[in-house]
Amino acid sequence: MFLFKWIIWLPVLLLFILQGCWDRIEVEDRILVLGMAIDTVPDEQEEGERKYSVTIQVIEPSTLVGGVATQASKEPIWNVTTTSESVREALKQFQTRIYRIPYYEHLKVIVIGEDLAREGIEEALIPLLRHSEIRLKTKVMIAEGRGRNVLQIKPMLEPVSAIYISRLSEEARFSARFPDIDLGMLSHMFHAKSNMLIPRVRAAHREAKLAGGAIMKKGKWIGWMGEAEVAFHHWVVGEIRGGEIVVECPEGDEGHIAYEVDIAKSIIKPMVNSENISFRIKVETEGVLMENTCKNLETLDAKSIEKMEALLRDHLKQGITRTIKKVQTEYKTDIFEFAETLSKREPKVWKKVEKRWIDLFPTVPVEVDVKVLIRRVGATT
Incomplete structure (x- = not known):
């Protein structure tokens, strides 16, 4: 009998409980x-x-x-x-x-x-x-x-x-x-x-x-x-997700080489010596040689591959260094996460320089080290 009453009254109770969304919008x-x-x-x-x-x-x-x-x-x-x-x-x-x-x-x-x-x-x-x-x-x-x-x-x-x-x-x-x-x-x-x-x-x-x-x-x-400067910024902060690098052939040669990035990583390391602060940026990348139109560089020759890796390495190192220097001198604004890196790795040093970082950043020395490895070879011409 008790169960029978519940069966009768349950639908009535549900009418009061399940009334839908009062503030719904169709x-x-x-x-x-x-x-x-x-x-x-x-x-x-x-x-x-x-x-x-x-x-x-x-x-x-x-x-x-x-x-x-x-x-x-x-x-x-x-x-x-x-x-x-x-x-x-x-x-x-x-x-x-x-x-x-x-x-x-x-x-x-x-x-x-x-x-x-x-x-x-x-x-x-x-x-x-x-x-x-x-x-x-x-x-x-x-x-x-x-x-x-x-x-x-x-x-x-x-x-x-x-x-x-x-x-x-x-x-x-x-x-x-x-x-x-x-x-x-x-x-x-x-x-x-x-x-x-x-x-x-x-x-x-x-x-x-x-x-x-x-x-x-x-x-x-x-x-x-500029777009090239943003790309170099990404190399510093480790936000490269791919893309292609095109550099000209060595002096005296015509054409270019195209390198597609497969793997890229970077490490920013603060260097503290007494009260002197500097940074070392280590960039490493592996990728594919997609195109080579240089007449004096053979795509399948080991020594030519080393020369092409050197060309790419110099291109990245010079571009990164130039971009950092421009931001330091013209904008005096740390967009490279140097302050964040220093605060995490050298917290005691950061506490001392935190209030002066705006003045210190434009003059902080930065060393860039780049390693490029051509892992595979794609199209040749």
């Missing part, structure tokens, strides 16, 4: 946000104040089939811009501009305008780091000029520019020509108060180019690094 009431650009509004700013221009790229999925626009009368994307004194308030204002609720969980990329980068990016990005829908893996880039212009490009093969830029970042990251930075990394750097290198993006009418990086000191832009 899919039809949402619109996907795939890209975001944040710029300043300099003409409307008063002294000591900052006003943001925030652009989001929203997509209408029903107009796309297999990534191709299907309705000529309806654009698949819409770039919506609003201005506000805070990024958080700007995101709220979009709900008064769009007839559906913006959904940020599919956000692919955040592009920051150059003017905002010069003034500082931390204040603008904190609301995004705290946003419950925005993933920490969202890519972040610094635009040359206005960030909004990057979202407005019309790529040839991809109707949604935010997806195009995101895929460009994923597919080109192995070239080592630009840093790979997302919101989570920036959050860590903000808390550690460390300097950073953020990828640079350039916009044209039909394409975007990811190349080089923006040097950020205390969250503010202080200069650009």
Whole structure:
């Protein structure tokens, strides 16, 4: 009898307990946000104040089939811009501009305008780091000029520019020509108060180019690094994920050799002698000789292989040394993790020099040691 009563009353109890999500939002009431650009509004700013221009790229999925626009009368994307004194308030204002609720969980990329980068990016990005829908893996880039212009490009093969830029970042990251930075990394750097290198993006009418990086000191832009310099930076900090090195033949010979990186690693070692601090960087790489057009170097000859390894070694050593020296003299900003390495390996020394590191870094001697091994031979000409 007792069991029979439970069987009768259980469905009634479940009606009160399982009532679904009280704050649910139907899919039809949402619109996907795939890209975001944040710029300043300099003409409307008063002294000591900052006003943001925030652009989001929203997509209408029903107009796309297999990534191709299907309705000529309806654009698949819409770039919506609003201005506000805070990024958080700007995101709220979009709900008064769009007839559906913006959904940020599919956000692919955040592009920051150059003017905002010069003034500082931390204040603008904190609301995004705290946003419950925005993933920490969202890519972040610094635009040359206005960030909004990057979202407005019309790529040839991809109707949604935010997806195009995101895929460009994923597919080109192995070239080592630009840093790979997302919101989570920036959050860590903000808390550690460390300097950073953020990828640079350039916009044209039909394409975007990811190349080089923006040097950020205390969250503010202080200069650009070229794509070759970014690659040498990656060799120092151990972030080479592949790519190819092309060097010219020895003097008196025409042509070039192309070397594809298979394995790369680096070690930064602080050298402390009394009160003198220096660093030794050891770089090792193994790879494949993909091409050799030098007339005086035989691809299958052991001595010629040694000469090609020497050419590659000199190229890397000179490039790394030149890049470090340029950053020390022109930007005086440690983006090579020297301070972090010193604090971990020599904590007592670091405590003594921590407050003076900004002044010490530009004059710290750096020794570079490179070892290159051609493990295999590919195509020959």
